[in-house]
Amino acid sequence: MFNSKLWPGHLLGGLAGAVATLAFSPFDYWPLMMASVAALFVLLTKAPSPRAAAIRSLFYGLGLYGTGASWVYVSIHQFGDAPVVLAGFLTGLFVLALSLAFFVPVGYLYSRLSRAQAHWRKVLIFSGLWVFGEWLRSWLLTGFPWLISGYTLLDTPFSGLAPVTGVYGLTLLVALTGSLVGALCVSSRKQGRSLLGVAIGVALFAAGGFALKGFEWTVSDTEEPLSFSAVQGNISQDLKWEPGHLDKTVQKYWALSENQWQKDLVFWPENAIPTFYQNVPRLMEQMETQASQTDTALILGMPWYEGQDDNRSIYYNSLVGLGEAEGHYFKQKLVPFGEFVPFEGLIRGIISFFDLPMSSFSAGTPEQMGLSIQGKPVAAYICYEVVYPDFAAREAIGKDILLTVSNDTWFGTSIGPEQHFQMVRMRSLETGRYQLRVTNDGMTALIDPFGRILSSIPRYQAGVLEGEIPGMTGSTPFMDFGSWPVLILALGFVLFGRVRRSDSAPGTYSS
Template sequence: MNKKTLYFGHLLILLAGGLFPLGFSPFNIWPVLIVATAVGFTLSRTESVKTATLRGLLFGIGIFGTGTSWVYVSIHNFGAASVPLAALLTALFVLTLASLLVMPLFYLYAKLRDRLTIQAPWQQALLFAALWTIFEWVRSWLLTGFPWLLQGYSLLDTPIQSWAPVVGVFGLSLLMATTSALITATLVSDRTRRNPAFIALSITLLFWVASVPLGKKQWTQPIGEISFSAVQGNIPQLLKWDPGYVQETINTYYGLSEQEWDQELIIWPENAIPLFYSQARSVLNQLDKKAAENNSALILGMPIDERSESQISMPNVKYYNGIIAKGLGEGRYYKQILVPFGEYVPMESALRGLISFFDLPMSAFSPGSNDQEKLRIPNAVITAYICYEVVYPDFAARQARDSGLLITISNDTWFGKSIGPEQHFQMSRMRSLETGRYMIRATNDGISALIDDKGQVLETIERFKPGVLRGTAEVMKGNTPFMLFGSWPVLILSLLMIVLAGICARRTVNS
């Protein structure tokens, strides 16, 4: 291969990665993912380990460079970093993701392909698709996890989404990646190898066809309904933690809620009250009384200091990003999965105070325990997620067990008018589909919405304006297969695909 062809391949795979996010919200051009993945597979299929690894890095830079560009907004607009510094930090963020989450996939693919002597394109396709899915799953836990831009999300609002309650988003990703790679394998195979490739592709396409009757299956059943109001305050991020603006923030939520107390449930978003629990006792007592008098439950987000209970004398106080239920509501919830830099600072002793971005308000939280009681209101047991937690498929599915309704509160104001909040909302919708439960989403400036058990948006209100989302949510019972088994069946199938590719390759060599 001459240098011109080599460099053209590098450029093409970078471009394919850059187009990858077009498959997700707000663009939703899902066939782009099939093409982009096919290009990624084609340009690494028979390359050396060194070339495949480099192209994996370039593919990852393309994916995250365009798909997570919203990080720049947080660093520059709200982290007080200059344009050059924000651009540098964003570039480092993208390079880190590409190096840790995509480049090793291409390296391992080339290594296993050579070690197992996998030469048939259809066998290479199975290996690549299986590794792609495994590495997507790795994204969900490595270094606290970053399960963003998973291929399966693109299949929302298509008939194929009916597989989500069975195999989750990783199962949809496996289907997408396998289809892309096998289409490529069928096209590049010679006569002797085309039939096996076509047979493998046909079997894969049967899963696409089976999604139509599967879509009629009802995994969970409604057992009641509740009326609710989700309040969207639209508090400017630059003023949210300003001590001089606290009363204005509280007044905003009071005012928007004034006509909503006849609802069974009222929800205020993440950190709606910008005071620690110990500082807001009088406000909370008033809210508790108001909700109880009207036979309503109020669920709101706020930072909670542990000393507010029985540990006032302790010198070391822990802080939590929390949810509290008042009125007819019972319980509280401490966020378990924290956002690096936003809610805690990794290597804090070295980074804290270095630049303003590493000293953002509320960046010293502790994670809550994994055995917390669920929130309760008279007619429902509620699973609550705070912001980032809803992007973790297996975590969200486990949390949803033994509850009838999902609530997620968030503050996506950090990302302005970028594509970040749209992607976040799409992931929330997938959680409703995977668990067969309605979800009420209450955010500071949007997207506040009611999502049904099929992941469809029933109600929403305009973004970047204060308002109230009113509706009726069904309370569900029952568990989907994904809630019971999580991603393990998909991971096992991916490993079996690797084993199958290796066995078939060995038989070919021996024959």
């Protein structure tokens, strides 16, 4: 690791990772993702050993997460009251842990498996491992599927792949294209000709996405669209959980909704009412009466107290349905440290960040009944849940519309909310459904089945988004099969890349 001749390559790995952040929202320079992958492929291919390749992958992860997930610092420092130095240290530790877990294995395995293989085989091995590395992020250590490279192709001609393959199919296209370009950069003319077959395959894959763009996998149901009002309160996070501010919060949402009760749906964001449902029975009764008298479905976010279990209080982050909306939904995918604290017996009380309001939630069960509007079930997601592609697709089966709530004030004015919104839009594209999203401070939006924004409220201002949301029936191939076809294909690439060694394979390099 301390070989001075290898350090330029390691540092270039970090730079390549940092550049990748510019491919995601809010920047959206999507070709940079492929360029970043190409650079990493070259650096790993030239690494003189698997150990050196692992270090370069580590630096790539540090560059990507250090820039792309820098908003973690805002949550820790601004809202967790951690001093600057401590917040920086914890953010660095977070970035290091992610890089070690998700990037180091990819670099090490690529170097081990591709050694002395022809370049076209290297492309297949790298691409397969890259897809598995990103998929690993969706479940390992509860999952952190952020900055998945396939999201960068959301607004490109190739996005038609998403309803078929999900975001990991787009990841595969990014990996194949980037590594192919990288292989051409380090190949001789004779070796480059051997890449022709891979290039044709990549071109056909991309052409498939282009051909399917705009294809309607789902159809509008025969019922009238739901009229809606999505209310964005823009309540400061510093005030949201102050006990004395509860009445003002309720009054603000009530005032914004005053002229909206003629709509089929009035929709309030995550924890719009920052106290337990059980604590305010009179308020809930009043809201139930208002919604029922106007034939309105009112859906709002608030904590839910379930009782005691083994001397432990059971709380849920929930969505509650009133009036023409029935049932409640308990969040299943919780945010580490924000909604539950791993090893809380050891770290509770060390700093305020580990004692944030409502950081002792329990996860809801997959078997819960969920929410319905006018007797029809809807797919509901609370904040972080919508970043899990396969989970979101399963929840959408048999549901006509998607409803998402969030409270991105934890991100401050960072790029985090823009990245989150990009993932939200991908869920509509993958499932072929309209999605209504309401947040505390933006972005509240109506999204169509192709992931396009039809209407929205800007960030950092209170307001009401009005419109109609049609229900959609049918399913996309991704809803039917999930990510498994792409994962099987990725595994096939890795195995096929190792079938036999090429006599004309290039040797190793160093840089």
